Amino acid sequence: MTTADAVRRRLGLGRLLPLGGAQDGAWLTEQAAEAVLRRAAAGVPGVALGRLRLSLVDPDAAAAPAVPAPPSALPPGPLRIEADFAASAREPLPDAASALRVALFAGAELLDLAVTEVDLRVTELLDSATRTPAAPSPPPEVRAAVPEDPAGRAAVSAPGVAYLTAALGTAVRLAPDHVRIEVAAASGHRPLEVVRSVRAAVTKALADGRPVAVLVTSAA
Known part of the structure; x- marks a missing residue:
């Protein structure tokens, strides 16, 4: 594998997210997390998930891991999901956002990720004549x-x-x-x-x- 190939592969993994607490010495790739979260979001009718990102809620308050972390891994601490989504114009947006938020929290729980915040942004309204935009292809x-x-x-x-x-x-x-x-x-x-x-x-x-x-x- 060339150096360029290695860099592309590493970037495809996304962030290395902390699993559990400081004593667990465990991380999950953002790529792996995104796949599960998108499956959870796919079950919400009238909603199409777009950009998805996970980050620490407060980097300054994160704990030091008990085990040396992989390169560029995030330290243990509460996480935030930030996501864009398209929603049907026929349904109240607060209801769509609430259902999507519940689904993303549930997906994070399945992954053992300490997600405490889900920030959502509507980027497109869909009507009956509009095709639902395809989700970004995962790496x-x-x-x-x-x-x-x-x-x-x-x-x-x-x-x-x-x-x-x-x-x-x-x-x-x-x-x-x-x-x-x-x-x-x-x-x-x-x-x-x-x-x-x-x-x-x-x-x-x-x-x-x-x-x-x-x-x-x-x-x-």
């Missing part, structure tokens, strides 16, 4: 990586793991002061549940006391 999913060491083999065998990924260059990063593992969560498993099973399996396999950080790059 391609990250590919599976083959486990090549004890930590990777332990991680991929942990409950709830579909496969390892290498979105940041390698599926397993063994640093002197910590270990970082990248995984895709299997269908029906909550991200934090997967993170904790990976951490337990890798900690047992390595048995050297190093803390384990986990990056979830896909959540069904």
Whole structure:
């Protein structure tokens, strides 16, 4: 992979969002979060979700993670969803916005993301003769990586793991002061549940006391 390819892949992941609290040492890619949130929004009639972004509510109040974070990852703290949407002109806009907000909160809960605010902006009104605008195409999913060491083999065998990924260059990063593992969560498993099973399996396999950080790059 060329440097340009690596940069494009990294940008496609979006932000690395904190999962759980400071002690969890877990992150979820914005790309993975967006896929789930868009599915949740698709169930709201008369609404078409446009631009979607997640960020910290208050970066200055965010906690320091107990485990070294991946490059450019957001620190643990409450999150905000900001989204644009088109809505039918035949329905009251406050009702459409309320239904969409509920759906996005529900999607965030499924992802174990600490979303406390959802800011919505209407960008288009639709009538019966207007086609619903297509949602932006999501970036391609990250590919599976083959486990090549004890930590990777332990991680991929942990409950709830579909496969390892290498979105940041390698599926397993063994640093002197910590270990970082990248995984895709299997269908029906909550991200934090997967993170904790990976951490337990890798900690047992390595048995050297190093803390384990986990990056979830896909959540069904």
